Amino acid sequence: MGYGIRHTVSIIVLLSAMMVSRRQNASASYVFVYQYKTWTAAQSYCREHHTDLVSIRNETEHQKIQDLLKNNYYYYYVWIGLYRTRSWSDQSNSSFSNWRTGQPDNAGNSEYCTAVSFSDSGSWTDENCNTASPFICYSGE
Ligand SMILES: *[C@@H]1O[C@H](CO)[C@@H](O)[C@H](O)[C@H]1NC(C)=O
Ligand SMILES: *[C@@H]1O[C@H](CO)[C@@H](O)[C@H](O)[C@H]1NC(C)=O
Numbered sequence: 001m002g003y004g005i006r007h008t009v010s011i012i013v014l015l016s017a018m019m020v021s022r023r024q025n026a027s028a029s030y031v032f033v034y035q036y037k038t039w040t041a042a043q044s045y046c047r048e049h050h051t052d053l054v055s056i057r058n059e060t061e062h063q064k065i066q067d068l069l070k071n072n073y074y075y076y077y078v079w080i081g082l083y084r085t086r087s088w089s090d091q092s093n094s095s096f097s098n099w100r101t102g103q104p105d106n107a108g109n110s111e112y113c114t115a116v117s118f119s120d121s122g123s124w125t126d127e128n129c130n131t132a133s134p135f136i137c138y139s140g141e
């Protein structure tokens with residue numbers, strides 16, 4: 001291989017690497033929506049404007065949500081995509097959970113949707129789906 005060709009190959013490899021890292025960065029972008037909606041309305045909003053309500057499937061994703069909540073500490077409850085304590089809105093499968101002590105309790109037999117609570121480090125609590133709360137969507141993969 002001549003110098004010119006090797007040089008060209010290096011540039012292509014470099015560009016491909018840059019494109020891959022851009023795609024990875026874009027793969028999980030979380031969006032905090034400052035609008036009070038019921039869980040179902042929040043789900044519709046996320047599906048229309050982004051991809052879906054957010055899933056929290058492991059410690060890494062939990063950490064990202066916590067970082068987001070740090071900037072939004074004045075909201076008490078924030079909807080995430082978990083329904084009936086086991087189904088994620090985007091069909092994600094995961095055994096990860098982060099329930100607040102004593103939750104889920106399905107209080108009054110009427111709590112089927114899950115919120116993260118800032119006051120307890122982003123731990124989860126089941127709430128009445130008709131409660132209007134802000135929520136977190138995600139865009140991308
Ligand atoms: C967390 O889950 C997401 C989605 O399944 C996955 O892409 C990511 O690699 C996981 N991270 C860790 C550290 O397990
Ligand atoms: C989750 O598991 C179900 C049943 O095993 C499967 O049909 C579905 O495709 C899985 N979803 C994802 C996102 O992997």
Ligand SMILES: [Ca+2]
Nearest residue numbers: 105106107126
């Ligand atoms: Ca509860």
